[in-house]
Amino acid sequence: MRVVLGLLLLLLGPCGSGAQGEDGGPGEVGEINTFLEAGPRDEGDEQTEQTTKQTTPDIWAEVRAVRDMVVELQVELRNMEARVKYSEGQVNQLKTELIVTKVHVEQLQRETSVQEIRLTAIESKTRDLEEENADLQTRLSSSESRIDQLERKNAEKPKVAFYTALTEAGNVGPYNTDITLKYSKVFTNIGNAYNPATGFFTAPVNGVYYLQFTVCGSKKLYMAVFLYKNNQRIMYNHKVKEGGELDYFTNSVVLELKAGDEIHLDLPSDHAVFDDRNNYSTFSGSLLFPL
Structure with a gap:
């Protein structure tokens, strides 16, 4: 039992009263011997003391080895602590970068x-x-x-228009009977519906037509005209001349005509009209739309 206590003291206090030297000098052995001599000694104790003296150097070697191992472990522990701190720094940096990345991702x-x-x-x-x-x-x-249809219709639509003047001879009339006025100066005759030889306009298609005439007079006489559709008198216009100056009247009609209907102007008996190169007396017309 005393040997065990001596070993424990050696292990717990390698640097206490053992400041004597690294090889475990007489002071350490003396303390053990003194401790062992504190009680009564017998033959067994003497044998134990001899065994202790023989094993003490080996124990000190083990103690020094343990101490060296502890020192190495302490160094390694400090290194591990440094690495842990470095790792913690890296972890914190990664956490910061992660937060920044999360913010960026958001x-x-x-x-x-x-x-x-x-x-x-x-x-x-x-x-x-x-x-x-x-x-x-x-x-x-x-x-x-729709445009194509209108163009086709327009292309198919007959085009009719004429514009004429009476004569360059001056006064026409008066006569004892009514005569048909033949407007001999043709300026426009689209569709060739007006015949200057007869003075008749013949409707080429069914439709609505616009017709207009202007009558000029120069003598102190009545000037007048009849407008006929076929043999039907449609209009009569007249005016009394009071002097030698030229005078006029103009009128127009819109008529629904069938293909073949004829329109002409007649000069009543005892009436006169006037025209010359200035084209004072005219007759014109056009197709408004077919029917």
């Missing part, structure tokens, strides 16, 4: 959401424009079709 997510909203709005506007464009294309096609 910002990118917000920007992405805004872009998605804008993209959705653009897509909606694009669809609206496409629908509007399709509607415009449909309307354009319809308009083009």
Whole structure:
């Protein structure tokens, strides 16, 4: 039992009263011997003392080895603590970078959401424009079709228009009977519906026609004209001349005519009209639209 206590003292106090030397001098052995001599000694104790003396150097070697191991462990512990602190610094830095990355990701997510909203709005506007464009294309096609129809109708529509003047001879009349006025100076005769040899305008197609005449007089006489449709008198215009100056009257009609209907102007008996190179007396007409 005393040997065990001596070993414990050696292990617990390698640097206490053992300041005597690294090799474990007489002081350390003396303390053990003194401790062992404190009680009564017998033959067994003497044998134990001899065994202790023999094993003490080995114990000190083990103690020194343990101490060296502890020192190495302390050094390694300090190194590990330094590495842990370095690792903690790296971890903190990574945490900071992670936070920054999260903020950046959140910002990118917000920007992405805004872009998605804008993209959705653009897509909606694009669809609206496409629908509007399709509607415009449909309307354009319809308009083009109508234009084609109108062009075809216009191409098929007969074109009728004439403009004439009476004569360059001066006074015409008075006569004892009514005569048909033959407007011999033809300026326009689209459709060749007016015949200057007879003074008759013949409607080439069914339709509504606009007809106009101007009558000039130079003598102190009545000036007048009859407007006939076939043999039907449609209009009578006259005016009394009071002096030698020229005088005029003008009138017009809109008539529905069938193809073949004839229009002409007659000079009543005892009346006179005047015309010369200035074309004072004229007769004109045109097709407004066919029926």
